[in-house]
Amino acid sequence: MTPSGLHEVLLRHADERDLTKRAEYEAVGGYRALTTALRTDPGELVESLLASGLRGRGGAGFPMGRKASFIPKPDQTPNPIYLTVNADESEPGTFKDRELMLRIPHAVIEGIVITCHAIGAETAFVYLRGEYATEFDVMAAALDEAHEAGYVGPGIAGTDTNVTIVIHRGAGAYICGEETALLESLEGKRGQPRSKPPFPAISGVYASPTLINNVETIATVPTIVGMGGEEYAKLGVENSAGTRLFSLSGNVVKGGNYELELGTPLRELIYDLGGGIPDGRALKAVIPGGSSVPVLTADEVDTALDFDAMAQAGTMLGSGAVIVIDERACMVQLGLRVAQFYMHESCGKCTPCREGTRWMVQILRKLEAGEAEQGELDLLLNVCDRILGNCLCPLGDAAAMPIASYVAKFREEYQRHIDEGGCPFGGESSLEGVVAPVDQHHAHLRGQIEVPIHA
Amino acid sequence: MPALHLAQDRYGWLPPEALREVAEALDLTPAYCYAVASFYDMYHLEPVGRYEIAVCTNVSCALAGAQDVLAAFERELGVQAGGTTEDGEFSLSSFECLGGCGWATVVAVNWRYREHVTAGDVPGIVAELRGGEGAGDDA
Numbered sequence: 031m032t033p034s035g036l037h038e039v040l041l042r043h044a045d046e047r048d049l050t051k052r053a054e055y056e057a058v059g060g061y062r063a064l065t066t067a068l069r070t071d072p073g074e075l076v077e078s079l080l081a082s083g084l085r086g087r088g089g090a091g092f093p094m095g096r097k098a099s100f101i102p103k104p105d106q107t108p109n110p111i112y113l114t115v116n117a118d119e120s121e122p123g124t125f126k127d128r129e130l131m132l133r134i135p136h137a138v139i140e141g142i143v144i145t146c147h148a149i150g151a152e153t154a155f156v157y158l159r160g161e162y163a164t165e166f167d168v169m170a171a172a173l174d175e176a177h178e179a180g181y182v183g184p185g186i187a188g189t190d191t192n193v194t195i196v197i198h199r200g201a202g203a204y205i206c207g208e209e210t211a212l213l214e215s216l217e218g219k220r221g222q223p224r225s226k227p228p229f230p231a232i233s234g235v236y237a238s239p240t241l242i243n244n245v246e247t248i249a250t251v252p253t254i255v256g257m258g259g260e261e262y263a264k265l266g267v268e269n270s271a272g273t274r275l276f277s278l279s280g281n282v283v284k285g286g287n288y289e290l291e292l293g294t295p296l297r298e299l300i301y302d303l304g305g306g307i308p309d310g311r312a313l314k315a316v317i318p319g320g321s322s323v324p325v326l327t328a329d330e331v332d333t334a335l336d337f338d339a340m341a342q343a344g345t346m347l348g349s350g351a352v353i354v355i356d357e358r359a360c361m362v363q364l365g366l367r368v369a370q371f372y373m374h375e376s377c378g379k380c381t382p383c384r385e386g387t388r389w390m391v392q393i394l395r396k397l398e399a400g401e402a403e404q405g406e407l408d409l410l411l412n413v414c415d416r417i418l419g420n421c422l423c424p425l426g427d428a429a430a431m432p433i434a435s436y437v438a439k440f441r442e443e444y445q446r447h448i449d450e451g452g453c454p455f456g457g458e459s460s461l462e463g464v465v466a467p468v469d470q471h472h473a474h475l476r477g478q479i480e481v482p483i484h485a
Numbered sequence: 486m487p488a489l490h491l492a493q494d495r496y497g498w499l500p501p502e503a504l505r506e507v508a509e510a511l512d513l514t515p516a517y518c519y520a521v522a523s524f525y526d527m528y529h530l531e532p533v534g535r536y537e538i539a540v541c542t543n544v545s546c547a548l549a550g551a552q553d554v555l556a557a558f559e560r561e562l563g564v565q566a567g568g569t570t571e572d573g574e575f576s577l578s579s580f581e582c583l584g585g586c587g588w589a590t591v592v593a594v595n596w597r598y599r600e601h602v603t604a605g606d607v608p609g610i611v612a613e614l615r616g617g618e619g620a621g622d623d624a
Binding site: 119120121122123124125128159160161162163164198199200201202203204215218219220221277278279280281285286287317321351353355359364367368371374375377460461462463464465466467468469470471 | 486487490521523529542543548549550556566578579580581582583585587588589593595597598
């Protein structure tokens with residue numbers, strides 16, 4: 031049966047109570063899973079995570095139990111084991127981890143302590159996006175409360191488990207959401223990705239075994255312990271177990287986060303829950319998983335929100351960020367703004383990404399200005415092709431995949447920019463005048479550092 | 486990084502002496518500290534205004550008209566994105582996705598978010614901040 035409608039598992043009770051308060055969270059059964067879990071054998075907990083079918087909610091969708099099982103046992107490594115929570119949410123379109131931290135911070139903390147017990151870690155880091163100032167306050171206050179109640183710290187809940195949680199604030203760099211860049215940043219360096227192997231499970235933060243999970247993944251752990259892995263696996267569809275928060279934005283009536291069972295049709299999210307497109311305009315395209323994934327056309331809106339269905343449609347569920355684009359948007363302008371983002375955020379380590387994103391922006395700018403020549407669409411695709419798979423981390427791919435998909439699916443519109451010597455929307459596109467982000471450290475050099483691509 | 490955040494809280498930005506202090510405290514070179522600071526958008530290597538205004542101009546906000554919101558701020562403050570007003574009160578920037586896409590356009594004032602901002606709201610926001618009842622200096 032196809033899952034349908036809101037299905038609040040993580041956010042159950044969050045509407046009727048203020049779950050940022052420990053007492054309220056406890057009143058609805060909060061921290062009970064922690065007490066159970068700390069008296070459970072760590073191996074059994076990992077088994078339960080495996081059985082739950084929980085896949086990472088950050089973007090890549092790797093099974094969490096399997097990731098946890100890669101971590102050596104405490105007696106197999108001379109180094110301490112660490113848990114790191116990725117709270118660097120910055121994929122354009124994504125705002126779910128923020129909501130979880132603001133509304134159920136104790137579930138995140140409870141998930142951290144349980145996961146630490148499962149992998150034998152005594153220290154956990156939360157790498158929190160620097161821009162999230164309010165989220166920091168809420169998480170820090172919840173952490174204080176959890177300390178007072180003995181849920182965090184030495185000898186938790188009368189057992190011999192010790193867990194220290196450190197919230198580390200980032201300072202504005204998308205790349206730090208990539209796990210190895212995150213580790214570098216956590217160690218106080220420039221956030222540039224490492225080459226793998228070694229994988230973080232063997233050599234992560236401070237060259238020690240490290241498990242890295244997204245906020246939503248960690249916040250789901252208490253639920254899994256509470257209901258049991260097998261029971262959790264019954265939610266959702268095959269290969270896509272459980273519920274997930276989808277961040278709906280763009281041209282919809284009711285943007286926001288919606289917790290749905292995986293497998294719910296995209297159409298239902300946009301039209302039934304999101305209220306459809308304002309003023310009865312027509313749907314043009316949907317970005318189903320954050321700005322780094324290939325786009326879907328209006329014809330593909332019946333695709334289900336699960337990992338396999340999205341893969342069959344040639345795209346990805348990514349971070350669960352659904353961006354709705356109506357008929358008024360120029361796809362070249364969309365491509366330009368997306369490319370500008372990745373150019374701004376490329377860390378500069380790998381040449382194909384550092385230079386390629388710049389080329390993409392320049393070609394797209396020429397297209398939009400009506401200055402592109404015949405053949406430049408193929409040049410653009412060629413640049414994308416040369417980035418794909420040629421970089422240490424997925425940022426380059428994240429730039430190339432969406433742009434290549436816009437050209438492939440809206441080729442005619444792109445071609446018209448060349449044939450008609452300008453934007454066919456004639457200034458009427460909803461994205462007219464898209465502005466690039468300010469280069470914070472070179473604002474005074476603006477306009478002077480453009481390197482022409484054609485000699 | 487926490488040391489750089491602390492130094493920036495004290496000085497308002499990261500002048501060379503702040504980088505030297507951080508370097509000394511952590512037994513690093515000032516050049517290393519500069520290299521780290523210049524990697525991240527939130528560390529300022531030039532002075533910034535008392536109120537930092539960041540307008541998200543990424544896709545979801547752009548679909549909601551973030552361009553007009555940014556232009557309204559530019560008009561109201563008399564500076565371009567990337568600039569600081571002459572009285573040193575406001576710095577304005579066009580920023581990457583702030584994570585409030587469902588409630589576009591998002592504007593952060595000293596990293597406290599305001600959502601559903603339209604160009605029409607801009608004069609009111611600026612007047613409020615000029616009146617001193619704004620987001621405060623705590624962020």
